[in-house]
Amino acid sequence: MARAWKTWLSRTAFLAVAAVALANAGCLIAAVGAAAGGAAAVSYAYYTAPLMREYPVNYADALAAVKTSLTELQFPLIKEQPDGASTLIETRTGDGLSVKIFLDVLTSPVPADGSLTRISVRVGHFGDDAVSARIQDQVAKHMPAPPPPAPSPGPVVANRPGGGRPVETVAPPLANPVVPAKRP
Structure with missing residues (x-):
C-alpha cells in the first residue's frame, strides 16, 4: 500500500x-x-457556409419556387418547418449530405420595392458552394418577374399661370459700351 x-x-x-x-x-x-x-x-467556416441571395418577390412566390426547384433537381423534401415570417426546408443530396434552405422575409430599404425574400442554402456543416449555387440558380429560374417600376411624375414647372407658357423675366439692362478715347 x-x-x-x-x-x-x-x-x-x-x-x-x-x-x-x-x-x-x-x-x-x-x-x-x-x-x-x-x-x-x-x-x-460554419458562419460563411450558407450561400445567400435576396429576391424582390413575396414569401409565397419564393416558397413555391424553392419547392418546384427541389422537385426538378430530385431532392426529397424531408422536412418543412414554417415559423412566422421564415421557413426551414430540409433535404439531402445524392451522397447523403444534409441540405438546409432558409427563407426569411425582409423589409426593403426602398419602400417602393416592397418586400424581399432572402433564401439561404447550406449544404453539410461547412457548405458545398457548387451544390448551393446549383440550387440557387434553379430557384432563380422560377422566380416571377419583378413588377415594373412605378411611373415617375411629370416635370414640375413653376410660374405657370393659366397653364400657358412659363412667364419670362425682362432682359437685364446692358452696360454702356466703352468708347475708345480719340488720339490727337
Missing part, C-alpha cells in the same frame, strides 16, 4: 512540475492560443 501511495504521489508531483514548467515557458499560452484560433477558424 505504501508503494502505491508513493507512486501516485510521485506521478502527481511530476504532472504538477510539468504544468508549472509549461506555464513558465509560455507554451501553455501558445497552446491555449492555438486552440482558440482553431475554434475561431471552425466558427468562421
Whole structure:
C-alpha cells in the first residue's frame, strides 16, 4: 500500500512540475492560443457556409419556387418547418449530405420595392458552394418577374399661370459700351 501511495504521489508531483514548467515557458499560452484560433477558424467556416441571395418577390412566390426547384433537381423534401415570417426546408443530396434552405422575409430599404425574400442554402456543416449555387440558380429560374417600376411624375414647372407658357423675366439692362478715347 505504501508503494502505491508513493507512486501516485510521485506521478502527481511530476504532472504538477510539468504544468508549472509549461506555464513558465509560455507554451501553455501558445497552446491555449492555438486552440482558440482553431475554434475561431471552425466558427468562421460554419458562419460563411450558407450561400445567400435576396429576391424582390413575396414569401409565397419564393416558397413555391424553392419547392418546384427541389422537385426538378430530385431532392426529397424531408422536412418543412414554417415559423412566422421564415421557413426551414430540409433535404439531402445524392451522397447523403444534409441540405438546409432558409427563407426569411425582409423589409426593403426602398419602400417602393416592397418586400424581399432572402433564401439561404447550406449544404453539410461547412457548405458545398457548387451544390448551393446549383440550387440557387434553379430557384432563380422560377422566380416571377419583378413588377415594373412605378411611373415617375411629370416635370414640375413653376410660374405657370393659366397653364400657358412659363412667364419670362425682362432682359437685364446692358452696360454702356466703352468708347475708345480719340488720339490727337
